[in-house]
Amino acid sequence: MNVMKNISDAADADGMKKIQEEAAKINKNDYQNKTVIFLADGMADEPLQELNGKTPVEAVDTPYLDSIAKNGASGTFLTLPAGFPTSSDAANMSVMGYSLAQFYPGRGPIEAESQGIDLKEDDIAWRCNIVYAEGGRNGILRDYSAGHISNDIANILIADLKKHFDSDKVTFYPGVSYRHLLVLHGKEFSSNVDYYKPDSSQDIAVKDLPYTALDDSKEAAYTVEFINDLVAKASDFLAAHPLNKDVKSPANMIWPWSPGKKPSFTAFTEKYAGKTGAVISAVDVIKGIAKCAKMDVIEVDGATGFTDTNYEGKALAALKALKDHDMVYLHVEAIDECSHLGDLKQKMLAISQFENRLVKPVMEALKGCDVTFAILPDHPVPIHERAHTRTPVPVAVCGKNIQPDSIEKYGESFAVNGSLGAMSGEEFMRLVLNLK
Numbered sequence: 044m045n046v047m048k049n050i051s052d053a054a055d056a057d058g059m060k061k062i063q064e065e066a067a068k069i070n071k072n073d074y075q076n077k078t079v080i081f082l083a084d085g086m087a088d089e090p091l092q093e094l095n096g097k098t099p100v101e102a103v104d105t106p107y108l109d110s111i112a113k114n115g116a117s118g119t120f121l122t123l124p125a126g127f128p129t130s131s132d133a134a135n136m137s138v139m140g141y142s143l144a145q146f147y148p149g150r151g152p153i154e155a156e157s158q159g160i161d162l163k164e165d166d167i168a169w170r171c172n173i174v175y176a177e178g179g180r181n182g183i184l185r186d187y188s189a190g191h192i193s194n195d196i197a198n199i200l201i202a203d204l205k206k207h208f209d210s211d212k213v214t215f216y217p218g219v220s221y222r223h224l225l226v227l228h229g230k231e232f233s234s235n236v237d238y239y240k241p242d243s244s245q246d247i248a249v250k251d252l253p254y255t256a257l258d259d260s261k262e263a264a265y266t267v268e269f270i271n272d273l274v275a276k277a278s279d280f281l282a283a284h285p286l287n288k289d290v291k292s293p294a295n296m297i298w299p300w301s302p303g304k305k306p307s308f309t310a311f312t313e314k315y316a317g318k319t320g321a322v323i324s325a326v327d328v329i330k331g332i333a334k335c336a337k338m339d340v341i342e343v344d345g346a347t348g349f350t351d352t353n354y355e356g357k358a359l360a361a362l363k364a365l366k367d368h369d370m371v372y373l374h375v376e377a378i379d380e381c382s383h384l385g386d387l388k389q390k391m392l393a394i395s396q397f398e399n400r401l402v403k404p405v406m407e408a409l410k411g412c413d414v415t416f417a418i419l420p421d422h423p424v425p426i427h428e429r430a431h432t433r434t435p436v437p438v439a440v441c442g443k444n445i446q447p448d449s450i451e452k453y454g455e456s457f458a459v460n461g462s463l464g465a466m467s468g469e470e471f472m473r474l475v476l477n478l479k
């Protein structure tokens with residue numbers, strides 16, 4: 044899936060030069076009471092025998108992350124409370140202080156927001172994968188991505204689905220590769236329908252992965268019936284599509300999941316006493332959350348979501364964004380991807396890149412400015428489980444208003460003893476924004 048290339052924790056010289064030029068221009072007066080959150084997706088882990096009982100981040104040399112703990116305070120934060128998906132969208136919403144019970148809209152609506160789709164009041168947006176099931180829709184789900192299908196082929200398939208199935212009740216929207224959207228229109232539908240996430244359901248018979256109504260309403264029952272019928276017809280259509288002929292993992296099914304209605308977040312600025320926020324990420328779903336919260340999304344060329352990402356470009360964008368925002372949320376996906384691959388060496392390298400090519404240049408450039416720095420993952424991805432877990436993540440925060448504690452290093456086993464204790468809800472965000 045992911046091609047390993049340009050893997051190095053050495054900084055890109057050109058990129059570094061640009062950061063240094065930007066740093067030289069920094070006027071400390073423009074950087075008062077600012078906040079930078081370093082969000083290392085999926086970094087938290089378990090103590091590993093092969094690392095003599097250390098976790099990956101504890102085993103990598105991370106003096107800048109450690110300096111946040113040493114000069115500030117540590118604690119833990121519960122990002123994935125029970126009853127909600129263990130997904131990055133939910134986790135990052137928690138970090139931003141949005142109660143999942145109150146605001147979690149489902150993956151479909153977040154991605155719709157990210158794509159700029161204006162959902163109507165009665166619309167229900169579903170994330171819609173195109174997948175490969177061996178033996179078709181009566182067979183076994185084999186590949187949630189239909190072989191990481193190319194955009195070109197996928198866009199033709201979705202265009203043809205639109206032609207045949209779009210109606211006043213249904214609209215398909217093309218996305219990227221296997222990731223598309225399906226919107227149902229009308230009061231007769233409900234989003235209260237349970238589903239199976241395709242990437243966690245591979246090698247299971249499709250008949251054992253049914254949609255179920257989550258309440259007794261006639262709308263939920265009708266939605267299940269309607270979706271079953273649409274999946275059957277659209278899948279038969281795809282299975283017979285000429286572009287799926289003689290393909291190893293043909294995109295022969297649609298797989299709608301995580302439905303929900305138009306998100307209605309309280310805007311970040313309104314929630315946090317007028318503070319403004321910018322988000323830098325390669326990942327659509329994180330950008331979608333930012334748009335739901337009406338934060339600014341800063342695009343960076345070459346941000347890939349993997350270890351070949353443009354770290355220096357993201358660092359530079361963060362410095363620039365911090366000039367006219369109170370808070371910059373600097374999200375890095377690569378560590379999560381390496382954790383899902385189960386590759387410890389790559390995970391440690393990705394952590395080292397994050398430290399050397401992002402955290403270090405940003406902290407160096409802002410030395411002497413009034414900036415609160417925070418480091419945390421959105422959730423753990425233990426390397427031996429290769430899946431998200433609900434364990435609270437380690438946090439360290441330093442800044443003018445943070446009372447230092449005795450913790451000297453950043454890591455899972457240190458943070459649990461920190462003075463910030465076990466945080467949840469808005470506690471973390473209010474702390475880092477100095478809104479106690």
Ligand SMILES: [Zn+2]
Binds near residue numbers: 085
């Ligand atoms: Zn994540």
